[in-house]
Amino acid sequence: MLKEIKSQDYSVFIGDDVLQQVQSFLEEHAAQYTKFFILVDENTIEHCLPIVQFHVPFLKDAEIVEIESGEQNKCIEVVTQVWITLSEAEADRQALFVNLGGGVIGDMGGFIASTYKRGIDFINIPTTLLSQVDASVGGKLGIDLNGLKNQIGVFAYPKGVFILPSFLETLPKGQVRSGFAEVLKHALIRDQKHWDLVKKITLKKKIDFEDIIYWSVNIKNNIVLQDPREKGLRKLLNFGHTIGHAVETLSIDNLALSELMHGEAIAVGMIAELYLSQSLAGLSSQQAEEIESILVKLYQPTPLREDFFDAYLHLMMQDKKNDKGAINFTLLKAIGDGEVNYTANKKQIVAALKYYNSVIARA
Ligand SMILES: NC(=O)c1ccc[n+]([C@@H]2O[C@H](COP(=O)([O-])OP(=O)(O)OC[C@H]3O[C@@H](n4cnc5c(N)ncnc54)[C@H](O)[C@@H]3O)[C@@H](O)[C@H]2O)c1
Ligand SMILES: [Zn+2]
CATH class of the missing domain: 3.40.50.1970 (Rossmann fold)
Structure with missing residues (x-):
């Protein structure tokens, strides 16, 4: 239908x-x-x-x-x-x-x-x-x-x-997996019920995407209709993207790193930003672990090199999402409940990058 x-x-x-x-x-x-x-x-x-x-x-x-x-x-x-x-x-x-x-x-x-x-x-x-x-x-x-x-x-x-x-x-499998990161993100910021559905998807078997696409577009549509010109609420869509963009950009610009697709980088960003979500927005460690285990299984991300942390920070400082020097984040208070306009300083961001590495090491 x-x-x-x-x-x-x-x-x-x-x-x-x-x-x-x-x-x-x-x-x-x-x-x-x-x-x-x-x-x-x-x-x-x-x-x-x-x-x-x-x-x-x-x-x-x-x-x-x-x-x-x-x-x-x-x-x-x-x-x-x-x-x-x-x-x-x-x-x-x-x-x-x-x-x-x-x-x-x-x-x-x-x-x-x-x-x-x-x-x-x-x-x-x-x-x-x-x-x-x-x-x-x-x-x-x-x-x-x-x-x-x-x-x-x-x-x-x-x-x-x-x-x-x-x-x-x-569509090549890698492209499907990359796009799927936004499906997961939409669920995480706005819709716990949808998360409970999409978290079960492994992308290994053929799946029927119709409902998944419908839910996902619906979530984004509800957000953009309320904030067509990105004045506020639309920033919800940035979850995982502040750190994720920096990771993506450096992976493309620096030949020492292997190039990541957008969704792969956003998966890294989401895991790192779960640290800030716990320390600044009150996300429970139990929910953070659930999200991490799904993202790690799907994207099998690799550690971030500490000698590039400064470069990541530099890229984040340039990012348009910055207001007056502080770095702006959209974080999760809980699964399905994102919140815009948190800020973090360099020390907190470095801690988030280290946290990401510790999650990967544990997996
Ligand atoms: N306007 C927005 O709100 C918005 C949101 C997200 C992303 N974007 C933009 O989208 C771009 C990335 O889009 P993308 O990931 O679709 O990349 P893309 O358009 O480069 O497509 C990826 C690859 O898949 C191929 N392809 C497309 N459909 C195919 C099919 N059915 N079968 C086989 N191959 C197929 C393409 O030729 C290309 O090689 C970026 O430029 C990004 O900025 C825009
Ligand atoms: Zn994106």
Whole structure:
């Protein structure tokens, strides 16, 4: 059964027959659109586009715009290339842009659409777990600049988001596991019942993602609807990310370290931030241990090198989540009960990094 989540002024649809919903949407708006463009990369053109075009006859003759996959291509040069393609194809204000891919396609394609001719309509068909549960609501669009993530961008909303869970069948396992960290995070900050469900998932067997995605998008959607411009509550979504971002960034920048995927780094960040959650927010040690055991089993993280602790701190100081020198954290008071706006000093953060290492050593 098709599930619907209402966000800003659009809906997120989830289900096995979601592509029929895309077709109905296009039929309904047929008079409005003159031309269709589908943004893909080399993986989604192979694994996802044929399925979309089979089930959505309206998109059979759409113009396919292919870019190269990868975060390094989420940049202004590629945006310019696509703007030129649109312009040469004489796309007018009545063109519809379809983003078929992961978060890179969604963020950049949405940015391209919302700036071309001051904005044309776009819809998203997210094809990775991360883009389905995280990037599908909230309206954040954009690109990277000089290695700084999401430095340029806008808030704008698609006309619809259509999630087909079976796209995950071709997604590499590591990508599924990485996206799953956000599923766990959503449950931890807001929904104990959902945690009790997702904590049992080992990702070893084939699983039915439909309900998991639905719950997870719902949690994020409830948060972003209350705080569309990230003034307060939306910071809840930063749990695990203050330390996790620093860990991710250094793993990419420093060749002595092996590169971590976003979700792997966030798993590290969540474990370290459980120390602060216990010392500053009153999380019980019993609940912390439960969360740690799940994260360690799934992500099998490795220790953080103490000689890089200063580098991690330096990165956290630069992080945009900082207010006036103190480092800002979102922590857990209990499972399902996150709270924003805690601050920690360097000494406390070092203790959190050491705590992480001791958790890993025990496992
Ligand atoms: N806007 C937001 O709120 C938001 C939230 C979270 C993340 N993001 C952004 O999302 C990006 C990361 O997204 P991602 O993890 O989806 O990465 P991605 O878009 O790079 O996709 C990961 C890889 O999977 C491939 N792929 C996609 N779908 C596939 C499928 N069904 N089968 C096989 N391969 C497939 C892609 O080609 C790519 O190689 C980052 O740039 C991040 O900033 C945005
Ligand atoms: Zn994240």
